[in-house]
Amino acid sequence: xxxxxxxxxxxxxxxxxxxxxxxxxxxxxxxxxxxxxxxxxxxxxxxxxxxxxxxxxxxxxxxxxxxxxxxxxxxxxxxxxxxxxxxxxxxxxxxxxxxxxxxxxxxxxxxxxxxxxxxxxxxxxxxxxxxxxxxxxxxxxxxxxxxxxxxxxxxxxxxxxxxxxxxxxxxxxxxxxxxxxxxxxxxxxxxxxxxxxxxxxxxxxxxxxxxxxxxxxxxxxxxxxxxxxxxxxxxxxxxxxxxxxxxxxxxxxxxxxxxxxxxxxxxxxxxxxxxxxxxxxxxxxxxxxxxxxxxxxxxxxxxxxxxxxxxxxxxxxxxxxxxxx
Amino acid sequence: xxxxxxxxxxxxxxxxxxxxxxxxxxxxxxxxxxxxxxxxxxxxxxxxxxxxxxxxxxxxxxxxxxxxxxxxxxxxxxxxxxxxxxxxxxxxxxxxxxxxxxxxxxxxxxxxxxxxxxxxxxxxxxxxxxxxxxxxxxxxxxxxxxxxxxxxxxxxxxxxxxxxxxxxxxxxxxxxxxxxxxxxxxxxxxxxxxxxxxxxxxxxxxxxxxxxxxxxxxxxxxxxxxxxxxxxxxxxxxxxxxxxxxxxxxxxxxxxxxxxxxxxxxxxxxxxxxxxxxxxxxxxxxxxxxxxxxxxxxxxxxxxxxxxxxxxxxxxxxxxxxxxxxxxxxxxxxxxxxxxxxxxxxxxxxxxxxx
Numbered sequence: 037x038x039x040x041x042x043x044x045x046x047x048x049x050x051x052x053x054x055x056x057x058x059x060x061x062x063x064x065x066x067x068x069x070x071x072x073x074x075x076x077x078x079x080x081x082x083x084x085x086x087x088x089x090x091x092x093x094x095x096x097x098x099x100x101x102x103x104x105x106x107x108x109x110x111x112x113x114x115x116x117x118x119x120x121x122x123x124x125x126x127x128x129x130x131x132x133x134x135x136x137x138x139x140x141x142x143x144x145x146x147x148x149x150x151x152x153x154x155x156x157x158x159x160x161x162x163x164x165x166x167x168x169x170x171x172x173x174x175x176x177x178x179x180x181x182x183x184x185x186x187x188x189x190x191x192x193x194x195x196x197x198x199x200x201x202x203x204x205x206x207x208x209x210x211x212x213x214x215x216x217x218x219x220x221x222x223x224x225x226x227x228x229x230x231x232x233x234x235x236x237x238x239x240x241x242x243x244x245x246x247x248x249x250x251x252x253x254x255x256x257x258x259x260x261x262x263x264x265x266x267x268x269x270x271x272x273x274x275x276x277x278x279x280x281x282x283x284x285x286x287x288x289x290x291x292x293x294x295x296x297x298x299x300x301x302x303x304x305x306x307x308x309x310x311x312x313x314x315x316x317x318x319x320x321x322x323x324x325x326x327x328x329x330x331x332x333x334x335x336x337x338x339x340x341x342x343x344x345x346x347x348x349x350x351x352x353x354x355x356x357x358x359x360x361x
Numbered sequence: 362x363x364x365x366x367x368x369x370x371x372x373x374x375x376x377x378x379x380x381x382x383x384x385x386x387x388x389x390x391x392x393x394x395x396x397x398x399x400x401x402x403x404x405x406x407x408x409x410x411x412x413x414x415x416x417x418x419x420x421x422x423x424x425x426x427x428x429x430x431x432x433x434x435x436x437x438x439x440x441x442x443x444x445x446x447x448x449x450x451x452x453x454x455x456x457x458x459x460x461x462x463x464x465x466x467x468x469x470x471x472x473x474x475x476x477x478x479x480x481x482x483x484x485x486x487x488x489x490x491x492x493x494x495x496x497x498x499x500x501x502x503x504x505x506x507x508x509x510x511x512x513x514x515x516x517x518x519x520x521x522x523x524x525x526x527x528x529x530x531x532x533x534x535x536x537x538x539x540x541x542x543x544x545x546x547x548x549x550x551x552x553x554x555x556x557x558x559x560x561x562x563x564x565x566x567x568x569x570x571x572x573x574x575x576x577x578x579x580x581x582x583x584x585x586x587x588x589x590x591x592x593x594x595x596x597x598x599x600x601x602x603x604x605x606x607x608x609x610x611x612x613x614x615x616x617x618x619x620x621x622x623x624x625x626x627x628x629x630x631x632x633x634x635x636x637x638x639x640x641x642x643x644x645x646x647x648x649x650x651x652x653x654x655x656x657x658x659x660x661x662x663x664x665x666x667x668x669x670x671x672x673x674x675x676x677x678x679x680x681x682x683x684x685x686x687x688x689x690x691x692x693x694x695x696x697x698x699x700x701x702x703x704x705x706x707x708x709x710x711x712x713x714x715x716x
Contacts, residue, residue, distance in 0.1 A: 172437065258477035265431055265472075266492040266543065267465030270457070280482045356527045357481055 040349070040360035048341040055337040057101060059330050064097040070324040074128060090115075091128055104330065124334075125327030127320075134331040137316065142335075144214045145312035148235070148304065149297040151228055153290075155236035160243020161286065167244065168251030169274065179244060186241035191234060195307035198234045212308040231308045235301070239293075246289060247282065254281035284354050291347030292340070299336025379406035380583045381430065381468075381551055386443035386453075388422070388429050388607075395656040399425040401607040402443070409550065412577065412584040414594030414615070416630065417604035420652050423587045426604075427553045430585075431470055432460040448550065466496040469544035473556040475536035479528040479543075485512070486524035489543045496547045511542035515572060534565035538572065545576060552577075553585045558593060570597050591634060595619055603627050606653050606663035613692030623694035623703045625668045628711045636715065646714065662697065670706060674698055 071088040072079065088094045092103060107123050114126030117133060124134040167179040202209045212231050215223040254260060255278045263273045300314030313332055320328035352358045388400040400422040407413045415423045428434055430445055432452060445452040447468060452460065469492075472478035480488060489511055490504030499507065505524065512520035515538040528536055537557060544552055554573065558566035574597055577584055586598055594601055595615060602612040603626065611624040622628055629648035636643075650667035653659055665671050665679040674697040678684070686695040696703065 258472060258474065259480040261433060262470075262472060262478045263480065264433055265464055265470040267461050267463070267495055268491070269461055269495075277480055277482075280480075355482065357529045 037349070037360055041345070044345045044348070048338075048345065051341055052334060052337055053105075056105075056330055056334050059333045060097055060101045060104070060326075063326050063329065068324045069093075070128070070326060073324060104327070124331045127325050127328040129320075129323045129325040130328070134327050137328060138313070138331055138335055141311060141313050141316050143216060144310050145298060145300055145305070145314065147214065147217065147224065147228055148231055148301060148310060148312060149294065151225075151232045152235040152239065153294060153297070155232060156239035156243055157290065159236065160240040161247045163240065163244040164247025165251055165274075165279070167248040168255065168278075171252060171255075176248075180248065183241035183244040183248075186237050187245065189238060189241075191238060191303050192307055194234050194238060195231075195304070198230055199308075202230055202233075212310055214310055214312075231304060231310065234308075235304055243286070243290075247286060250282040250285045251278055254278040257281065280354075284351055287350050287354060288347050291343045291350065295340035295343035298339045298343075300332065378408075380409040380448055381407040381585075382444075382446040383426070383430070384444040384446075386426065386429065386445060387441070388425050388434070389440040390438055391440070392438075392656075397655045398658065399607055399655055400429065403604075403607070403609055405602055405609065405612065407551065407583045407585060409583055410577065410581045411600065412586055412598040413600045413602060414586045414588060414598035415602050415604060416588060416591060416594055418589060418648075418652055420655065421604040422607040422655075423604055424555055425607075427470070427555060427585060427587060430553065431464055431468060432457070462496070465492045465544075465549070466547045467549055468551040468553065469547070469549040471537075471540055471544050471552060471554040471557045474560040475533070475540040476528065476560070478540060479536060481528060484525050484527055485531065485539045489524075489539070489546050492543060493546045507546060508542070511546050512539065514545075514576070515539070515542045517542075533561055534568065537561060537565075537569050541569070541572065541576070545580065545582070548580055549582060551583045551585070553587070555587045556589070557586070559588070559590075566593070567596075573597065591619065591630060603630070606658060607655060608663070608695065609686055610664065610696070611694040612686070617692040621692075621704075622707065622711070623692065623700070624664075624696050625670050625698075626664050627694075628707065629667075632711065632714050662695070670698060673702060673706075 071084055071091055071093050074087055074091075075084050085094070092100060095103070104125060107119070107125060109121050111121040111123045112119050112126075114133070115128075115131065117126065119126060119133050119135070122135070124138070126132070127134055127137060130137060163179050163183070167176040170176045199211070203211050209229050210226045213227040215227050217224040255274075257278075260273060260277050260281075263277045268276070298313075300312055300317050302314035302318055304310070305312045305314040306318065313335065316328070317332040317336070319325075320332055349360065352360045383406070384404045386400055386403045387398070390397040390399060403422070403426060405413065415426070417423050425434075429441055430447070430452065432455065434441065441453055443453060447463065450463075452463075479485070483491075486505055486508040489508035490499075490501070493499055493507045494501070494504045509520045509524050512524060517523050517535060517538055523531075523535075528539070531539060537560075541557075552573075557573070558569050561569060570593060573584065576582070584597075586594065588594060598615050600612065601615055601618040602609050603618065603624065604610065605626050611618060611622065611627045618627065619631070622631060626648065629646075632646040633648060635645055648667060649669075653663055653666070659666050659680070661678065661680040661682055662668070662671075662684055668679065671677075671679040676697075678697045682697070684695045684697045686693045694703070698706070
């Protein structure tokens with residue numbers, strides 16, 4: 037297990053290096069000049085050169101990349117702001133340290149993700165198992181029909197629809213806002229209720245379909261038939277055998293989904309005007325804010341890579357045939 | 362021996378009241394293409410402690426019959442009629458609860474491929490012990506001890522440590538031994554072995570068959586051995602039933618059926634086996650044609666499109682009338698040829714081929 041973790045962590049670092057490098061390369065491949073953006077209307081060539089130098093844009097991109105990389109470990113000072121290691125750079129657009137912005141935005145995305153994940157896991161797996169249990173019966177058809185409908189709904193359709201139905205026209209629920217849970221737990225939950233409902237609805241549908249299909253597949257496995265042939269009760273066959281087999285798929289997909297969601301649900305956050313990592317990613321790109329863009333990208337990539345490692349480790353616990361090496 | 366004089370009554374070989382008695386069993390599945398008549402008015406008996414070999418090609422209804430005995434079909438899509446009596450208890454129409462109590466305790470099953478038939482997620486010991494706990498209410502400790510005892514019985518080396526292994530840590534032969542241990546853990550009086558050796562090496566096959574035979578003698582279990590391998594039947598069974606298109610076409614003792622087969626299909630099966638002592642250049646003679654669709658059976662005798670001898674039937678009833686299995690007891694076949702004709706054909710044409 038330890039060997040596995042060390043090996044995978046090293047692998048993850050390599051992936052992150054590549055991701056950040058590619059982000060840098062791509063940024064310089066597009067015709068954008070951040071220095072010109074800050075130069076303003078009365079821009080003289082001298083001014084531009086000065087700004088460019090201050091921002092560190094007067095080097096070739098590999099040099100800039102190297103500077104960014106080394107600053108992580110050495111720290112640095114930007115615009116008179118000191119940034120201690122680990123330092124992820126400075127956003128000239130926001131006049132803040134990238135690390136600070138990320139820490140500021142992450143709780144919003146985390147709350148959004150965790151809240152809806154709890155709901156969609158419970159309902160998605162529950163409904164999926166029910167549908168698999170009642171395969172071909174009305175309950176299955178209703179559940180499958182609902183999940184087909186809900187999963188083909190896009191968040192930018194379902195989101196505004198929910199806002200209109202629950203907030204604007206009826207005042208049933210509060211408009212989406214983020215209040216830190218440490219300040220006001222009720223306000224936190226109330227402010228995120230509508231996004232949770234919409235996000236959970238769509239993801240519940242996905243998990244219903246996935247759970248149903250892997251349960252149906254497991255239920256037709258030979259070893260499930262063996263369990264029935266030796267007199268195991270229906271519940272025991274369903275839970276101890278079929279569910280045990282289906283769990284692997286669900287844990288795998290969930291782990292990866294969690295990584296993706298935590299890296300920023302771009303459309304969801306934009307739809308509900310929540311200031312999380314997803315929104316930040318879009319804005320940093322729009323504003324040609326390189327250091328912030330790289331910061332968001334690396335955080336998202338880290339989360340995905342991290343959860344991938346967790347999934348693989350969890351898989352070994354679920355399936356004794358898998359050995360970690 | 363049962364002596365009721367119903368036309369399709371089967372009571373092969375061994376005496377005494379049958380432990381399992383199947384009468385007029387029909388199993389039908391509804392599918393999109395139509396109704397599949399997987400088993401059609403099948404009757405047979407299995408006496409306590411004896412072995413019945415059921416032989417036939419794929420799709421002849423061997424496995425379906427035995428899954429019906431265990432009640433493992435999906436009740437929504439399957440229609441079962443007739444009677445299956447296990448030790449006097451009627452199983453057709455029995456509730457799932459009653460069947461659960463019988464499965465694993467009074468009757469159990471050994472499946473073909475032990476790799477897929479054993480759960481990859483549970484240790485061998487758990488899978489064996491679980492059956493024991495379910496039916497006897499034993500504690501975890503007792504179940505584990507019983508599992509070790511059973512593993513010893515089926516010849517697994519170091520059973521005390523192997524009991525905690527997972528199936529993928531066992532070799533193919535050992536997995537099948539574990540499967541046997543699992544099916545015998547509650548001393549069932551009937552074991553259905555569905556092609557128990559098909560997935561194994563030939564050398565391991567012999568070991569597994571010997572093991573089954575030894576355990577049968579020790580525990581007095583009746584065995585139904587489903588196979589398409591006549592060699593396996595010859596080695597282990599006392600009685601044979603040959604199935605074709607969901608019906609019994611011939612049955613009798615192993616000696617009767619293998620030494621003096623009566624039905625053209627049985628002749629075909631025997632001729633298609635290579636002979637170890639015969640000339641290597643003699644080509645094998647497969648049964649020509651393919652098994653019939655169980656949705657749309659040929660009229661009359663279902664074997665008639667593949668039969669080489671139907672021209673010889675006086676009156677030509679092969680395509681119009683389905684022959685019953687006769688005589689009612691003893692060695693019987695379902696064929697329109699007269700017993701004298703069959704005798705002649707077998708001695709003149711078939712026997713020389715068998716080497």
